[in-house]
Amino acid sequence: MLAIRLTAGPGRLDTLVLPVHTGAATDGGDAPATLAPTGSALPDGVSAEAAALLPAARLTGRAGETYRHLRPTRTPGRLLLLGVGEGTDRHWRTAGAALARAASDETHITLALPADAAEGTVRALVEGLLLASYRFRMTDAGERPALAEVELLATDPDGYRDAVDTARTTAEMTRFARDLTNTPSSVKNPQWFAAQVEAAAADLPDLHLRVRGPEELAAEGFGGILAVGGGSASPPRLVELDWRPADARTHVVLVGKGITFDTGGISIKPVPAMKLMRKDMAGAAAVVAATLGAAALRLPVRVTTLAPLAENMVSGSAFRPGDIIRHYDGTTSETTNSDAEGRLVLADALAYAARELAPDLLVDLATLTGANAVALGKRHGALYSENDQLAADLLAAIDAAGEAAWRMPLPADYLEHLGSDLADLHSSPDRGAGSVIAALYLREFTGDTRDRWLHIDMSAPSWADGDDAELTRGATGWGVRGLLRWLGTLS
Structure with missing residues (x-):
């Protein structure tokens, strides 16, 4: 560097x-x-x-x-x-x-x-x-x-050394997220991603890492992660990375979608839509890098990151449109589109966070829908939350970091679209407003942290088609800078 x-x-x-x-x-x-x-x-x-x-x-x-x-x-x-x-x-x-x-x-x-x-x-x-x-x-x-x-x-x-050190760490972690996202999926699979996190975490003190493999995921009931990863020869993983400073008074849980390649599964994507699907784990890359950055900067806030990792492939063991999936909290989902897979792995991770980790604040980032780009273009993430203060604080941090997001609604009258005759929820109703519907679906898994939860659909800004200011062609590392700015305001 x-x-x-x-x-x-x-x-x-x-x-x-x-x-x-x-x-x-x-x-x-x-x-x-x-x-x-x-x-x-x-x-x-x-x-x-x-x-x-x-x-x-x-x-x-x-x-x-x-x-x-x-x-x-x-x-x-x-x-x-x-x-x-x-x-x-x-x-x-x-x-x-x-x-x-x-x-x-x-x-x-x-x-x-x-x-x-x-x-x-x-x-x-x-x-x-x-x-x-x-x-x-x-x-x-x-x-x-x-x-x-x-x-x-x-x-x-000497008056600028802290500023330079903070900028260097922020850039280093953003570059790490870019590296993870840019890496071709011929190299990058769930096991590889988990190994990169393990190697990076080993260089920083007071970080705790747990990686669940398919046997642990099955034993603990992570049905969404297992379903999405079931069609691949590379089994899924759940990375749990925890920064625990002794002086922390606030506990933030970050969740990031980690689909290391997305064919669309049985609902297979057309080739133009598939060629950049190595970037479908950019949310996981961002939250992992932000947690590593919090540890490197010794920020006085506890940060736990969950990165559900799976490769969505086509095979005889792939989950099918119409399957019913049971998630970590027992909620069942009917899915009629295996290309709406990211919300299934996030549902498990959010349910686990809400039930087991008792976060003060719960934030997820995901390259979730193409509808994000249709609504907001290439530079803005779509931000959803019922918590006005949380939304305002994160929007301010994202703006100060040089990134961009726009707050979107969570209309109650769209909830009827999530109804299913067979399961508790329909995960992928074909009713338009794709980014909004996906956010409403994820909210159902946040339990009693619903009033402290925030979701960002960041598919569009996760990738740049060419050099633009501080962005370079390829993965942008979107979210790392904004998250670190925000985490730096918490104590």
Whole structure:
């Protein structure tokens, strides 16, 4: 991962990056862009030269704008002007991402921080740098040279160390979730996923891990997980990861859908809909990574993560449309679409959490429905909760982290769609409002934690079709940053 170093004076000065703000709007139009004042001493003449470049290069200072200026035989040899917009955290995150790409042919750069830079500014900048420099490849071919180190020049480096450390951990865990999600399903199955969690947890103290295999799942009554995983040669698992700090007063349970590949089962998907189904465990990746991040940051909140893992395959042992499934809490589900499998494994995990773990707050993330993208597009998760405060707090944390979600309704008059002549519930009624119906179904398994439960359908934002600000093509790691921001507010 790209190295970030705080310094009061540059160790070397090949390329110097200077932030540029947008000008304040006036009645006569936009004011010229301006250099952000730095408190650090710069080589003679550099600031004046950079200021003269702004109008000549027609720079606006918008977040992510870059301009490179060569200075042969002088120090620094290159100036890179970086637009930071109005200086909000979101703009600085975008600027950091743009810088990682604009300087990708460098090995080392120095960025002069503004004299009044807040800790949140530096955190956002570093997150943008680290997330936009992420690449996932499985090849023996040599990688092209990439930016290796960024020096952040500050008058008081120690004042920003916590911000940089937090950003580094957040980015590291987001990259871990991206790695898990990007990994092809020829490698990734439930056993493999559980092994990755075990290896990551081994590096952190005070984490407790339990992995249930098919025999334990059967003995304890996890019928949804067993049904969905029954058609695969790779048996299902349930990962339970627990961060238990001694000073915790709040217990949060996170649940994430972990379908390591989804063919749709007997209700098989068409090829275009199946080709990216390695991402159908992005919810599990996000909650596991957030829990690891909570442990790495030593957050004073207990976090238990449940990741029900299964591969939904087509075979003679696959569950059928019309089957009745008995879940952990004894509730039975009629399922007439084996491609609505994620809610079946989540139902078991939610019922177990509500009955056995006594959480103060219960949150689940899932790549659950295509209806999420139809309603909200590619960048927003669909958030459901009856708890106004919980919904507001998580939405605020998600926004502060640079992610996006929108609160959706849980209308009581849609409950009739879950009725079944054969079972307690119909898990996949074909009645429209797919994301809403799925959320209502999951709510039925939350028991007496219903008023403290929140669900996010994050299928659409879990994947990016191309580079976009801090996102890179492929898995986004959506949810890790928002969850860590939120967990950091709890005690």
